[in-house]
Amino acid sequence: MMTNHGNRITQGQFSFLPDLTDKQITSQIKYALENGWAVNVEYTDDPHPRNTYWEMFGMPMFDLKDPAGILMEVNECRKTFPNHYVRITAFDATRGWETPRMSYIVNRPEKEPGFRLVRQEREGRCVGYTIIPYATDKPESERYS
Amino acid sequence: MNDANNNLSITGIVDDTEVDLEAEYQSSQVQEVLDKLDQELIGLKPVKTRIREIAALLLVDRLRKQFELLSATPTLHMNFTGNPGTGKTTVAMRMGEILKRLGYVREGHLVTVTRDDLVGQYIGHTAPKTKEVIKKAMGGVLFIDEAYYLYKPENERDYGAESIEILLQVMENNRDDLVVILAGYKDKMDRFYQSNPGMRSRIAHHLDFPDYSQQELLAIAKLMLAEQNYFLSADGEQAFSEYIDIRMTREHFANARSIRNALDRARLRQANRLFANSSKKLKKIDLMTIEAEDIKLSRLFSQEQQDLQNNAIKKE
Numbered sequence: 001m002m003t004n005h006g007n008r009i010t011q012g013q014f015s016f017l018p019d020l021t022d023k024q025i026t027s028q029i030k031y032a033l034e035n036g037w038a039v040n041v042e043y044t045d046d047p048h049p050r051n052t053y054w055e056m057f058g059m060p061m062f063d064l065k066d067p068a069g070i071l072m073e074v075n076e077c078r079k080t081f082p083n084h085y086v087r088i089t090a091f092d093a094t095r096g097w098e099t100p101r102m103s104y105i106v107n108r109p110e111k112e113p114g115f116r117l118v119r120q121e122r123e124g125r126c127v128g129y130t131i132i133p134y135a136t137d138k139p140e141s142e143r144y145s
Numbered sequence: 146m147n148d149a150n151n152n153l154s155i156t157g158i159v160d161d162t163e164v165d166l167e168a169e170y171q172s173s174q175v176q177e178v179l180d181k182l183d184q185e186l187i188g189l190k191p192v193k194t195r196i197r198e199i200a201a202l203l204l205v206d207r208l209r210k211q212f213e214l215l216s217a218t219p220t221l222h223m224n225f226t227g228n229p230g231t232g233k234t235t236v237a238m239r240m241g242e243i244l245k246r247l248g249y250v251r252e253g254h255l256v257t258v259t260r261d262d263l264v265g266q267y268i269g270h271t272a273p274k275t276k277e278v279i280k281k282a283m284g285g286v287l288f289i290d291e292a293y294y295l296y297k298p299e300n301e302r303d304y305g306a307e308s309i310e311i312l313l314q315v316m317e318n319n320r321d322d323l324v325v326i327l328a329g330y331k332d333k334m335d336r337f338y339q340s341n342p343g344m345r346s347r348i349a350h351h352l353d354f355p356d357y358s359q360q361e362l363l364a365i366a367k368l369m370l371a372e373q374n375y376f377l378s379a380d381g382e383q384a385f386s387e388y389i390d391i392r393m394t395r396e397h398f399a400n401a402r403s404i405r406n407a408l409d410r411a412r413l414r415q416a417n418r419l420f421a422n423s424s425k426k427l428k429k430i431d432l433m434t435i436e437a438e439d440i441k442l443s444r445l446f447s448q449e450q451q452d453l454q455n456n457a458i459k460k461e
Contacts, residue, residue, distance in 0.1 A: 065252045066284025068322040073280070 007114035009047045012087055013104040022071065025088070025106055029067035032090035032102055038062035039070050040091065041077050043084045045143045047112065047133050057081075060091060074106060083109045083144040109144035164208050175200045178246045182239065187368065188361040192236055192352055196243060203247045220349040221249060221324045222316055226331040227354030230400030233328045234290065236354075240326060241286040250324055252284035260294040263308040271304040275311045283322050292327035293337040309341060316347045357400050362389050366404050370435065375412065380437035385411075388440055391449050407443070414439040 010016055020028070032039050039061050042054035057077040061070055070088075077086050086107035089100045113134035120128040135143045170176070179200060182193060202219060209216065221244065225233040238255055245253025258278055265271040279287065289295070295305040316325050327334070327344075331353065338345040357365065363386055370376055377385060385407075392403060415435050419427060 061280065064280055064283070065254055066322070068251075068319065069280030069283035072276075072283075 007112045008108065009049075009085070009105075009112060011047075011049060011105065013102060015105060019108075020104070020106060022075075025074065026067045026071055028102070028104070029070050029088065029090075033064065033067060033070075035090075035092070035101070036062075036094075037090040037092050037101055039064075040089045041070075041073050041086065042089060043077055043081045043086045043107075045084045045109075045140065046136055047085060048115075048131070048136070054085075054087065057086075062093075078107045082107070085109070111144070162212070164211075166204065166208065169204055169208055175204065175247065178243055182243065185368075186232065186236065186239070187364045188357050189232055189236065189354065192232075192354065195350055195352055199249075200247055203249070218249070218321050220320055220347070222348045223324070223326045223350040223352060224334065224348045225326060225328040225352050225354060226334050228330070228356055228400060230402035230404075231354035231356060232401060233354055234288070237286065237288040237326050237328065240324075244286065244324060250285055251322075254282075254285035255288055256282040256285065257288045257290060259290050260305065263289070263295065263312075264303075264305050268304070271307045272311060275308045279311070279315050279323065283319070286324045286326060288326045288328065291329050293329050293333040296337055296340060298340060309344065313343050313347065359386070359389050359393065362393075362400070362404055365401050366408060369405060369408055375433055375435055377435050378437065381435050381440060384437040384440040388443060388445060391445055395445070408435075410443070411435050411439045414442050 004010065008015070014020060029039055040059075041057040043057055044051060044054035057080075058073060061073070064070060074086070074088065084107070085105055087103055087105045090102035092099060092101045115131040115133050118130050118132055120130070122128055179193075179197060182196065186193075199221075206216065223240070225237065227233055234257070237257075241250065241253045241255040244250045256278065262278055263271070263275045265274050295309055297303040297305055312325065315323060327348070329337070363382070366385060366389075367377065367382075388407065389404070392398060392407065397403075412435070418436070418439060419431060
């Protein structure tokens with residue numbers, strides 16, 4: 001039974017929902033700004049779930065009051081990297097938290113090939129499992145054409 | 146649509162439906178904003194008139210919305226021209242709050258910049274700098290002081306033109322998000338607009354800040370003193386009127402700023418007077434009063450005497 005048609009990676013918030021519209025993204029950014037979190041735009045073409053550190057598109061924007069400016073950045077990123085994964089992260093710097101509080105994907109490549117499961121036989125017939133994204137078989141600039 | 150019989154218009158609502166302007170006026174609390182403006186800023190008649198007109202437009206817009214007669218957000222970019230000290234920066238600071246109350250901008254904060262904040266020092270530096278400033282100002286008001294410095298046609302290596310390009314694009318495409326206010330002296334701004342017709346066509350409101358009259362300057366002085374918990378005695382008021390009369394004719398007169406400087410000097414002299422008379426028992430009211438002698442000690446009066454004497458001698 002296939003529950004994830006299209007192989008959309010389900011990393012971050014809202015990933016099981018259909019793509020967020022610009023209006024919905026604006027209200028999410030507004031929520032983050034109201035709480036005083038630093039909003040940052042990141043992109044990558046390696047969809048592996050353990051790939052935590054994506055490339056940053058510009059510095060985190062924490063001194064902005066209005067989401068329109070951040071949406072401008074997001075659209076710039078989507079235009080520059082139309083075939084990469086782009087996500088928005090909101091970082092909470094207050095004491096005791098110091099962690100990202102929101103993180104959701106706003107752009108995906110057209111086709112997401114998914115992951116292959118690799119089984120490795122170890123001593124005593126133990127099997128070690130790992131997943132490797134099909135996309136990373138190709139070098140960086142040719143992954144999603 | 147049934148045009149012949151009961152005048153149903155494009156939206157299907159009868160054209161003769163009544164509208165209640167008065168009720169809308171009361172509920173929008175626009176009067177409060179206008180009253181506050183009247184009290185806190187002296188003079189500035191053209192500015193206040195224009196703000197009143199914008200407020201009227203807002204009200205009519207709200208009424209139209211009730212009938213779903215939607216229309217585009219009006220262009221609100223403005224240009225303030227006038228001599229130094231006439232209140233351009235002060236009004237720009239208020240404008241953000243006023244437009245937010247009227248519902249035309251979302252946040253209403255003000256970002257003040259001059260050329261240095263927009264133009265970079267090397268190739269490729271200008272665009273990110275200008276974009277950062279614009280991002281910060283989104284949802285509010287961007288106030289560009291001394292805007293004519295942005296464009297220096299004599300220097301071909303100047304990057305101000307790049308900054309103007311970016312501003313023009315944002316002013317046109319993000320009209321809902323940002324209000325840009327340019328300010329500067331009238332003749333220099335006129336020259337700036339001549340060389341940048343694109344900029345001129347995007348500015349909807351050109352406001353000229355006239356010089357203050359003598360009574361207005363006195364009223365401003367009293368307001369400034371009241372804010373700092375001082376007041377002029379009756380003689381002091383008389384003396385200050387005379388001071389203003391003479392000062393207005395002198396060179397480098399900067400309207401409200403000159404008044405503020407004069408008041409600071411008067412406070413200095415008041416402090417020294419209280420110190421010199423420290424033998425006398427001081428009351429709280431003495432700390433608050435500015436007397437005529439604090440004003441009369443000004444160099445301006447002795448200079449004026451000197452000039453009158455010189456003129457008299459010349460005539461003889």
